[in-house]
Amino acid sequence: MKRKSYRERYFEDNQPERQVANNRKGYRIVYRYVGLWVAWHSEKWPLQTVKRGLALAEVASVCLYLICARVDTPLNHCQLANGFGVLSVVPWILELSGIVRFLLSKAYVREMDSQEIDQSIRYGTVFRAGLLGLSLLCSVVTILAGGTATLLDGGMALGILASIALSVAVWQVYRSLLLDTYHNVDGAPGSRC
Numbered sequence: 001m002k003r004k005s006y007r008e009r010y011f012e013d014n015q016p017e018r019q020v021a022n023n024r025k026g027y028r029i030v031y032r033y034v035g036l037w038v039a040w041h042s043e044k045w046p047l048q049t050v051k052r053g054l055a056l057a058e059v060a061s062v063c064l065y066l067i068c069a070r071v072d073t074p075l076n077h078c079q080l081a082n083g084f085g086v087l088s089v090v091p092w093i094l095e096l097s098g099i100v101r102f103l104l105s106k107a108y109v110r111e112m113d114s115q116e117i118d119q120s121i122r123y124g125t126v127f128r129a130g131l132l133g134l135s136l137l138c139s140v141v142t143i144l145a146g147g148t149a150t151l152l153d154g155g156m157a158l159g160i161l162a163s164i165a166l167s168v169a170v171w172q173v174y175r176s177l178l179l180d181t182y183h184n185v186d187g188a189p190g191s192r193c
Contacts, residue, residue: 095124
């Protein structure tokens with residue numbers, strides 16, 4: 001089955017309508033959303049609590065990694081590890097965009113928007129955790145091979161490992177949320193599907 005483009009999905013969920021307007025034509029075309037609505041909820045906690053927890057975990061993860069990346073230790077002198085660390089910024093931006101969109105979302109979102117948020121968080125967290133793991137592995141192997149490990153290097157490794165764990169925790173908490181789908185009634189959520 002061929003995957004639909006963004007444009008095809010957009011026009012499938014948004015129908016054009018003519019509205020009276022004060023212009024030369026006497027009308028204008030307005031697109032009205034007719035697709036499904038989606039709402040997140042959690043069985044254990046209120047949704048706002050989950051959102052705050054995810055925001056806190058993201059901020060902690062960013063701070064941990066930035067602190068660990070700025071300290072001048074032999075752990076940060078491995079160029080291959082630094083390369084993986086810099087590459088991890090790309091999925092991190094993807095993850096952050098998904099988290100911010102999720103945090104700013106209202107009670108109901110369009111189905112296509114929820115899918116975009118889901119993909120951003122899923123792929124961002126997985127690839128970031130993988131790249132940070134490779135970075136940490138390269139650093140540790142380089143230090144152990146050179147015999148230059150210090151106590152500060154151990155703390156740095158634990159900080160990066162905690163950043164990886166927070167990334168995985170963000171994905172696990174987000175994945176545990178349940179999605180409810182609602183029919184569209186005049187551009188607003190109606191009965192549950």
